[in-house]
Amino acid sequence: MPELPEAETIARGLDRVLPGRAVSAVSVLRPDVMGTPAAPFARAVVGRRFGPVGRRGKNVVLELDDDGRIVVNLGMTGRLIPGADPHPPPPSTHPALLFALADGGSLTFDDVRRFGRVVHIPAARWRAWSRRLGPEPLGRSFTGAVLGGILARSRSPVRSLLLDQRRIAGVGNIYAVEALWFARIHPATPSNRIDPAGAARLHRSLRQVLRRAVAAGGTTLRNYRAPDGNEGRFRRALHAYGRAGRPCPRCRALIERIVFGGRSAFLCPRCQGEPASPGPTSPGTAS
DNA sequence: CATACGTCCTGCCAGC
DNA sequence: TGCTGGCAGGACGTAT
Numbered sequence: 001m002p003e004l005p006e007a008e009t010i011a012r013g014l015d016r017v018l019p020g021r022a023v024s025a026v027s028v029l030r031p032d033v034m035g036t037p038a039a040p041f042a043r044a045v046v047g048r049r050f051g052p053v054g055r056r057g058k059n060v061v062l063e064l065d066d067d068g069r070i071v072v073n074l075g076m077t078g079r080l081i082p083g084a085d086p087h088p089p090p091p092s093t094h095p096a097l098l099f100a101l102a103d104g105g106s107l108t109f110d111d112v113r114r115f116g117r118v119v120h121i122p123a124a125r126w127r128a129w130s131r132r133l134g135p136e137p138l139g140r141s142f143t144g145a146v147l148g149g150i151l152a153r154s155r156s157p158v159r160s161l162l163l164d165q166r167r168i169a170g171v172g173n174i175y176a177v178e179a180l181w182f183a184r185i186h187p188a189t190p191s192n193r194i195d196p197a198g199a200a201r202l203h204r205s206l207r208q209v210l211r212r213a214v215a216a217g218g219t220t221l222r223n224y225r226a227p228d229g230n231e232g233r234f235r236r237a238l239h240a241y242g243r244a245g246r247p248c249p250r251c252r253a254l255i256e257r258i259v260f261g262g263r264s265a266f267l268c269p270r271c272q273g274e275p276a277s278p279g280p281t282s283p284g285t286a287s
Numbered sequence: 288c289a290t291a292c293g294t295c296c297t298g299c300c301a302g303c
Numbered sequence: 304t305g306c307t308g309g310c311a312g313g314a315c316g317t318a319t
Contacts, residue, residue, distance in 0.1 A: 001312070032296090058313080076312060077297085094297090113296045115313060156290065165314080173312070222299085222311085262292070263312065 002074035004137070004170030005213035006224050006232060007055045010080055013227035014107075015053040017082050018062065022049045022102040030096035033111055035073075035119035044068060044120045045099075057133045057169030067123035075115025077223045081108040112223065133169040137206055138214075142168075147206075148199040151191040157275070158194060158202075159187035160261045171206070174219055174241045177266050179206040181240035187265040188258070189275040212237065240266040 002010070023045050028038040036044075051063035060080060062070040072080060081092055083106035097109040097118055109118055121129050134150075135142050150168065154161050161167060162176035171179075180187050182205035185198055194202065218224060218232030221242070225231060239249045244257035248268035258265050 003313095073313080075296095075314085111296095112298070113311090115296065117314085154289085160290090163313080264310085 001076055001172055001174060001221065002078065002218075002224060003058055003172035003175055004055070004210055005175070005216075005234065006218035007058050007060050007074065007170070008214050009218045009226050009232065010074070011053045011055040011060050014060070014062070014080060014082065017227070018050040018053055018107070020049060021105060023047065023099050024102040025100040027098045027100075028096075029098065030094075030111070030114055033078075033096040033109065033114055033116050033118055035117040041118075041120050044122070045070065055170075056130055057136070057165055058172065067126070069121045069123075069126055071119050071121055071129070072109065073117045075111060075113065075117065077112040078116030079108075079110045079223075079225055080227055081110055082106070082227055083108065133165055134167040135169065137168055137170060138210055142203075142207075144200045144203040147203045148196060151194050151199055151202075154191040156191055157188045157260060158185060158191045159263075159265050161191045162206075163261075163263075170210075173263055173265075174221075174238070175206070175209050175213065177241045178209045178239060181266075181268065181272065182209060184271050184273075186272045186275045187267055188260055193275070240268065242266065 026042040026045055028034055031038060034041060045064070048068070049065040051065055054061045054063070058073060060072040060074065062072070064070065072078065084104060092108045092110040094110050094112045095108050096111045096114065099107040101107065109116070135146060151158065151161065159176050159180060162171045162179070163173065177187065179202060183198065183201040185194060185202060213219060213234045216232060216234035216237065217226055217230060219234040219238070220231035221235060240255055243255045244266060246255055247253070248255055248271060251268060251270050253268055253270035255266055256269050258267065
């Protein structure tokens with residue numbers, strides 16, 4: 001599932017092949033992936049030349065030569081596939097949006113489930129758009145004190161807080177679950193009950209997990225592929241996510257799966273003790 | 288304001 | 304063999 005490390009891998013892959021190339025045509029095959037209506041999108045993009053490709057949170061950001069941006073949120077199954085490359089890309093099975101390039105190449109946004117969204121952000125609106133997202137967890141300014149402040153301001157279960165893009169940008173379920181396992185914090189712990197030592201462990205764990213996942217090219221569970229078609233190699237490094245019923249790599253107790261906030265979380269019941277006292281009264285927290 | 292929950296969308300897989 | 308139901312889950316809209 002594309003989270004920060006997957007978006008980073010995709011951005012780096014595209015940054016090697018797209019800058020300097022011009023868009024000659026846009027065709028929208030699946031209008032529901034368009035966060036900007038098709039006609040204005042095409043008007044804004046056709047004739048523009050790509051600049052650097054970067055990332056903000058889970059979004060791949062394609063700069064244009066007029067300082068506008070194409071922002072791609074990959075959702076669950078979105079892929080960006082450059083055409084006419086040295087290596088043949090994986091076939092596009094569910095193309096949603098096609099960019100024809102002036103040099104004969106192409107860029108395809110493919111999305112099986114169509115949870116992804118593509119928008120055009122004019123230069124004048126970029127800062128405002130970016131401000132809606134929380135800080136970058138791998139950024140220099142994301143210190144332990146910053147995370148501690150974010151935690152202190154919320155009573156939400158810490159796993160839910162980590163998924164909230166307005167508070168921290170780029171973290172999804174896989175890396176939230178993994179970081180909490182490393183930090184030995186129960187995913188349902190109310191955020192403001194995490195003490196400074198726990199916040200410090202979580203800060204370190206989160207950054208370490210994300211950095212390692214970026215280095216491994218992300219996590220492929222099923223759909224995710226880098227632009228070159230390669231799978232992410234971080235799956236084998238997962239310690240808790242998706243491992244219900246298997247031994248905790250740290251203490252050998254069996255990993256549990258719980259559900260809250262409509263999502264699965266995985267934890268070691270021995271390493272990650274119960275959330276302090278009563279805990280959240282959410283229905284359906286059976287395991 | 289903060290928090291919680293339903294919804295979208297399709298493919299895959301276990302179970303019968 | 305073919306069907307059904309559960310699951311994956313990011314982000315947004317609505318409700319409390």
